[in-house]
Amino acid sequence: MEILYAFFVAPFVDMASDPIFFSEVVIGGVLTGIMYSLVALGFVLIFKASGVFNFSQGVMVLFAALTLVGLMEHGVPVWLALILTVMVMIALAFAVEWIMLRRLVNQEEIVLFMSTIGLSFVLQGFGETVWGSNVKLLDVGIPNESFEVGGILLNEFDLFAAASGALMVTVLAVFFHYTRMGRALRAVADDHQAALAVGIPLKTIWIMVWSVAGMVGLVAGIMWGAKSGVQFSLSLIALKALPVLILGGFTSVPGAIVGGLIIGVGEKIAEIYWGPLVGGAIENWFAYMLALVFLLFRPQGLFGEKIIERV
Amino acid sequence: MIYREAGQFKTSYGADQMIFPILQDRIFVILAVVAAYLVPLIANEYWLQAVLIPFLILSLAAIGLNLLTGYAGQLSLGTGGFMAVGGYMTYKITTAFPDLNVLIAVLLAGLIAALVGLVFGIPSLRIKGFYLAVATLAAQFFILWLFNKVGWFVNYSPSGTITAPPRTLLGIMVTGPEATAPVRYLIVLTFLAFFALAAKNLVRGRIGRSWMAIRDMDIAAEIIGIRPYQTKLLAFAISSFYCGVAGGLYVFCYLGSAETEAFDIALSFSVLFMIIIGGLGSILGSILGAAFITMVPIFLTNAPPLIGLSMPIDLQKHIEVMLFGSLIVFFLIVEPRGIARLWQIAKEKFRLWPFPY
Numbered sequence: 001m002e003i004l005y006a007f008f009v010a011p012f013v014d015m016a017s018d019p020i021f022f023s024e025v026v027i028g029g030v031l032t033g034i035m036y037s038l039v040a041l042g043f044v045l046i047f048k049a050s051g052v053f054n055f056s057q058g059v060m061v062l063f064a065a066l067t068l069v070g071l072m073e074h075g076v077p078v079w080l081a082l083i084l085t086v087m088v089m090i091a092l093a094f095a096v097e098w099i100m101l102r103r104l105v106n107q108e109e110i111v112l113f114m115s116t117i118g119l120s121f122v123l124q125g126f127g128e129t130v131w132g133s134n135v136k137l138l139d140v141g142i143p144n145e146s147f148e149v150g151g152i153l154l155n156e157f158d159l160f161a162a163a164s165g166a167l168m169v170t171v172l173a174v175f176f177h178y179t180r181m182g183r184a185l186r187a188v189a190d191d192h193q194a195a196l197a198v199g200i201p202l203k204t205i206w207i208m209v210w211s212v213a214g215m216v217g218l219v220a221g222i223m224w225g226a227k228s229g230v231q232f233s234l235s236l237i238a239l240k241a242l243p244v245l246i247l248g249g250f251t252s253v254p255g256a257i258v259g260g261l262i263i264g265v266g267e268k269i270a271e272i273y274w275g276p277l278v279g280g281a282i283e284n285w286f287a288y289m290l291a292l293v294f295l296l297f298r299p300q301g302l303f304g305e306k307i308i309e310r311v
Numbered sequence: 312m313i314y315r316e317a318g319q320f321k322t323s324y325g326a327d328q329m330i331f332p333i334l335q336d337r338i339f340v341i342l343a344v345v346a347a348y349l350v351p352l353i354a355n356e357y358w359l360q361a362v363l364i365p366f367l368i369l370s371l372a373a374i375g376l377n378l379l380t381g382y383a384g385q386l387s388l389g390t391g392g393f394m395a396v397g398g399y400m401t402y403k404i405t406t407a408f409p410d411l412n413v414l415i416a417v418l419l420a421g422l423i424a425a426l427v428g429l430v431f432g433i434p435s436l437r438i439k440g441f442y443l444a445v446a447t448l449a450a451q452f453f454i455l456w457l458f459n460k461v462g463w464f465v466n467y468s469p470s471g472t473i474t475a476p477p478r479t480l481l482g483i484m485v486t487g488p489e490a491t492a493p494v495r496y497l498i499v500l501t502f503l504a505f506f507a508l509a510a511k512n513l514v515r516g517r518i519g520r521s522w523m524a525i526r527d528m529d530i531a532a533e534i535i536g537i538r539p540y541q542t543k544l545l546a547f548a549i550s551s552f553y554c555g556v557a558g559g560l561y562v563f564c565y566l567g568s569a570e571t572e573a574f575d576i577a578l579s580f581s582v583l584f585m586i587i588i589g590g591l592g593s594i595l596g597s598i599l600g601a602a603f604i605t606m607v608p609i610f611l612t613n614a615p616p617l618i619g620l621s622m623p624i625d626l627q628k629h630i631e632v633m634l635f636g637s638l639i640v641f642f643l644i645v646e647p648r649g650i651a652r653l654w655q656i657a658k659e660k661f662r663l664w665p666f667p668y
Binding site: 053099100103104107108109110111113114115117118119120121122123124125126128129239242243245246250282284285288289291292295296299300301 | 434584631
């Protein structure tokens with residue numbers, strides 16, 4: 001009975017007894033969730049347009065942040081470093097398409113998946129060879145002050161991250177819906193062959209999405225890098241983005257956002273209210289379990305395309 | 312010239328169904344196995360301990376994963392977790408029953424790993440493809456967390472490390488710090504030989520065929536009377552059994568003592584690499600892939616000093632990682648169906664040599 005009480009009643013009593021702390025936890029979760037979404041977005045973009053499950057997205061985040069920091073350490077002003085990093089990411093997209101994807105067209109999904117893992121090794125090695133592997137501090141001048149609203153402690157940096165995440169998503173949504181390129185992208189995502197038939201250049205589209213994913217990676221890299229320093233472990237947030245991805249569905253941009261929020265909030269609440277009961281450090285697997293339970297009811301994720309199978 | 316099947320007639324169904332229908336193949340395989348058993352006579356301690364033992368153990372794990380991913384088509388990233396179950400359970404069983412033969416302990420641990428695999432295989436009924444792959448990561452993280460947090464699994468040792476206790480077999484020390492590398496090598500080799508043969512027979516029988524039917528199209532397989540539920544779960548159980556046995560050997564015959572970090576996600580990925588590079592749906596491929604993945608890093612570490620190149624250690628590490636990654640991409644581009652396919656092509660060529668017409 002006591003165990004049942006501790007698991008199913010006490011946490012809720014805690015939540016109700018201290019609503020301010022609870023809302024701080026939720027807000028903290030939302031803000032982390034947006035950061036997860038930023039990483040998951042990169043995955044979704046590439047999967048949607050090319051069906052490649054791009055495992056190297058995490059390393060792309062690291063690589064972008066490393067390049068930015070490395071340039072800044074050499075005395076390049078922030079704005080110039082940003083532009084140069086964007087150019088590097090675009091160059092990377094070209095290189096990936098030319099060297100790797102072009103030769104793997106029509107291969108099985110798992111082969112493409114493995115090749116992106118290979119790519120992540122290359123990128124990681126390359127980034128650290130060029131820029132060194134010590135922990136670097138990233139400071140692009142984002143304010144970092146805490147202030148209080150109605151008793152709830154907020155951090156400017158987190159808000160800034162959330163705002164830029166929201167901006168990113170809006171820009172992407174507009175881009176997808178109203179530009180010529182965006183329409184082409186959606187067409188490719190819908191049906192490769194039909195898109196080819198109406199004359200959409202598939203290769204250009206691929207370079208395009210990899211570049212966009214690179215830039216999304218850059219934004220994620222700036223946010224995470226400014227928060228916890230630029231180092232190898234940055235690439236591991238890809239593992240955090242995976243449950244977000246399956247929760248929201250591989251093919252859905254809104255899914256990445258909502259999934260990120262659910263995982264972010266769920267993880268924080270579980271860690272704080274249930275974590276101590278089972279010995280803590282549950283955030284490593286909690287997100288996966290949460291996603292797994294969701295998947296049992298909706299195998300394609302919350303917003304994924306319905307999987308229709310025919311013989 | 313030498314490698315010909317001309318004149319070898321199959322006069323019974325048994326002969327037609329043999330694993331190696333060609334006489335030269337049989338001779339070659341027997342020679343290879345005998346040679347493998349004779350290796351300890353010539354190989355030194357370093358080679359056995361640092362190269363051959365991990366290679367054999369990981370081959371076993373790769374065969375296990377190949378049964379699941381290559382034959383039954385269920386992508387799994389939880390290999391490290393299932394191996395951890397094997398390792399920790401072997402430790403738990405042999406410390407609880409010190410008189411029990413350690414090999415039986417390894418097999419029992421494999422059975423427990425199979426049970427765990429069954430549990431984590433349940434979602435495979437509804438979840439497919441990459442969704443399933445990510446779902447199996449739940450197994451990976453949850454199992455390692457459990458072993459880290461619950462003291463019972465490590466007999467409440469404060470460091471959270473499990474150490475293989477010394478055990479003998481027929482009066483010879485087989486585990487623990489006293490066991491010599493050749494003995495451990497022979498044990499691991501015997502396990503691999505036995506289980507590779509078992510796997511080969513499994514996949515050409517009814518079970519293997521139903522796995523392949525599920526892999527190729529599960530709805531169609533269901534219509535012709537294969538039960539997807541049982542078949543998929545069986546694949547998960549048997550695959551986890553193999554991984555569990557490999558995990559037990561990994562701790563007891565290779566590492567000696569281990570923490571959960573030994574079974575982290577990097578291990579899962581490297582086993583997955585082995586089966587992709589080696590060839591999905593091929594037992595031989597699993598072994599070749601394991602050889603490739605375990606030996607290439609060792610080669611890359613030792614090559615620069617050999618050709619007289621010296622550079623700072625961390626730079627060399629980075630370049631190694633880069634080269635390893637590019638090699639993988641290169642291999643996938645050149646032969647997406649793996650080394651096993653290259654081997655097959657070579658055999659075809661050799662059959663016609665030197666008169667290809």
